[in-house]
Amino acid sequence: MSLWLWVAVAFLYGIAIGSFLNVVIWRLPRGGSVAKPTWSYCPQCENRLGTLDLFPVFSFLALRRRCRYCRAPISWRYPSIELLTGLLFAAVAWRFGGTADTIFYCLFVAAMISVFFIDLEHFIIPDGLNWFAALVGFAHNAFAFYYLHEQGQTGKLFDVQMPASLAGALGYGAIIYGIGLASYVVIVALIDKNKSFFAAFWEYIRDNVLDWIFIVAHYVSYIIPPLRRFVEPAPPTEGFTAEEIESDEEAGGMGGGDGKLAAAIGANLYLAAALQSALFAVAIGAAIGVVTIIQQRRKLGGRTAIPFGPAMVMGALIALFFGNDIVAWYVHNFLTFPGSPFSNTPGFWW
Ligand SMILES: [Zn+2]
Structure with a gap:
């Protein structure tokens, strides 16, 4: 064809x-x-x-x-x-x-389009979309490894060998949860002078660990129905309507939804491209943030919620389509001084 x-x-x-x-x-x-x-x-x-x-x-x-x-x-x-x-x-x-890549990446892109528009409008990322995207990434990885015997399907994280999709999910997820934790501690410290640094620190960790326990229990309950009793009411990010979430006072910072989205993106792009996408996302997020702050200058002090999810989605798409070209351009223009590991001409100093 x-x-x-x-x-x-x-x-x-x-x-x-x-x-x-x-x-x-x-x-x-x-x-x-x-x-x-x-x-x-x-x-x-x-x-x-x-x-x-x-x-x-x-x-x-x-x-x-x-x-x-x-x-x-x-x-x-x-x-x-x-x-x-x-x-x-x-x-x-x-x-x-x-190739099969096209089919897997199309499924990934479909999930990302949904995340983009939902997060832009409602400031939430439904867990189901992140799970769907992550499973597509793991399936892609397994298919390429067992069926096509493709190179580069295993990765390393802190010297532990694992499937590349898992390394990407854990690596990118940890970065976004880390940024989320840091910004949460700063935001809480600025708003609530009575709350200590450590209180804010543990609050973020507790909320996200509870979130994960709920999610895992929710999905396991599809296999073991009696568990359903313990996950009622529905898990935090699924049971609420958009109106309830929008009225939530704390919905301003970077939520756990972004960490789960990062894991889903990492599972599809693998670690190197996911890190690249994170750089694009930060650049796009900062640009949108500056524009929003200028527009809302008069009502600063109120909640200026900027969803980071759409920036992460745009970063992921840029990395998916142009990642290799951008790296090649960068290496060619900035890293090919004589003697660099990327240069064909051996340098005089080694
Ligand atoms: Zn009608």
């Missing part, structure tokens, strides 16, 4: 899956299920949509931006997310060609 046919097929799959992502992005943060109801409905009149209403992009154009039943305007966001997913799937197919 020619590359261009492959890219075109990926684009069509992309807009179809983008149509499904619209459902995910709308329902997950509102505490709904992705599977129920099985039909799509108009968020205004809740009328069940028929086949003719559901053709990605085309229905939007044919219906002239209005619901067929109640004439409520349809948001530009729906066809935009469908087109974006199509374009990103096409880009993955173009970058990785007719």
Whole structure:
């Protein structure tokens, strides 16, 4: 199959899956299920949509931006997310060609698109999306190792040999949890003078450990149903509606959701590219932060929540598509002085 046919097929799959992502992005943060109801409905009149209403992009154009039943305007966001997913799937197919990599990375990209829009709007990252993305990364790693015998499928973390996806997940996750801990301690120290450094330190660790215990118990309870009794109420980041989370006073800092997102990105990109993506994320996050602070200059002192998740997603996509090229450009331009390990000409000093 020619590359261009492959890219075109990926684009069509992309807009179809983008149509499904619209459902995910709308329902997950509102505490709904992705599977129920099985039909799509108009968020205004809740009328069940028929086949003719559901053709990605085309229905939007044919219906002239209005619901067929109640004439409520349809948001530009729906066809935009469908087109974006199509374009990103096409880009993955173009970058990785007719390989299994393309399929795994498309699934990863689909999860990242959902995370991007949900976190941007609601300041939460549903655990289910992080788990889905992490499992895609682990499966990709296992498939490449056992079936394709590809190089570079094992990694090292502190001299311990392990699957590259696990090293990436642990490494990037630890960095973001570390930054989260440091910023939490600083923010708490600035706001609450009565709380000691150590109190804030242990509070962050306790909350995140509890979060993990809940998550693990929640997922294990699918296998051992009696456990369900102990994880009620639902785990912290899944049971809440977006409104409850938005009204949460402490939802300003970098949450545990970012740490779990980092683990999911690390599982897919592996450690080296994940670290690269972290640098891009920090640069993008800082740029967005500066713009937001300038815009909100007058109401500083109130909560200026800046979700870091979208910056991490953008960093991950840049690293996925351009990581190798950027490293090659950097090495070529800055590290190829005579005698550097990257230079072909031996230096006079060694
Ligand atoms: Zn309607």
